[in-house]
Amino acid sequence: MRIDILTLFPGMFSGPLTESILKRAQEEKLLTIRFHDLRTFGLGRYHQVDDRPYGGGAGMVMRSDVVVAALEAVVREGNKRKRSKRNGKPWTIYLSPRGKKLTQIRVEQLAKKHEWLILLCGHYEGIDQRIISGGWIDEEISIGDYVLTGGEIPAMVLIDAVARQIPGVLGKDASAEEESFSKSLKRKREYPHYTRPEVFRKQRVPKVLLNGNHREIKEWREDHLS
Ligand code: SAM
Secondary structure, eight states: OEEEEEESOGGGGTTTTSSHHHHHHHHTTSOEEEEEEGGGGOBTTTTBOEEOOTTOOSSOEEOHHHHHHHHHHHHHHHHHHOOSGGGOSOEEEEEEEEEEEOOHHHHHHHHHHOSEEEEEEOOTTOBOHHHHHTTOOSEEEESSSSOOSOSHHHHHHHHHHHHTTSTTTTTTTOOSSSSTTOGGGTTSOOOOOOOSOSEETTEEOOGGGGSOOHHHHHHHHHHTOO
């Protein structure tokens, strides 16, 4: 999968995307992430990307001409680089508190259906509505009913959740199939886990997990989905 991120703050992504599983996924070419600094598409000497809202009020709004120029450039560049047909059309997501709330089901669908995602990170009051109504955005996604300062953290949340659904990303030892909200756990929250020591500060591991009886363990785990 390839993911293009349009942001005013590309520096925010180092760390979460350059460590651990996401780092390995990129090294193994299962995931390619490219950053595009929206500021470079800004207007005039000061590379202006935002302006005052029509109708007045606090805050600034990201300009449609700047954002659309950036989106179109990213699609053009991506199409030039495109190697396979599956890479074909990008799916463009604007991270927004007004969007539909992200769920595990949507995460799975995104990983399965799309080879190429473009993520637009807003800032200030958000983006000019005509970027959405004009057809440059395929989907608005929210990571929850609260407001963050920018779309960068939501983009990282989405990338992390989607990347673990890409075959091979989690490696052999871990599987995304049997986790909270997965189909095999009936979309419920996972059962509790225990490891050594067997007794920790007077708390014992449930006996059933020690007896090696796979059927009983399975039943116990099913009973402890929530
Ligand atoms: N004025 C907007 C509102 O009241 O809905 C909030 C804008 S917020 C300060 C700036 C940017 O952060 C948004 O354009 C969006 O990209 C991002 N953002 C903030 N909260 C988010 C959330 N819960 N989910 C996804 N993106 C979010």
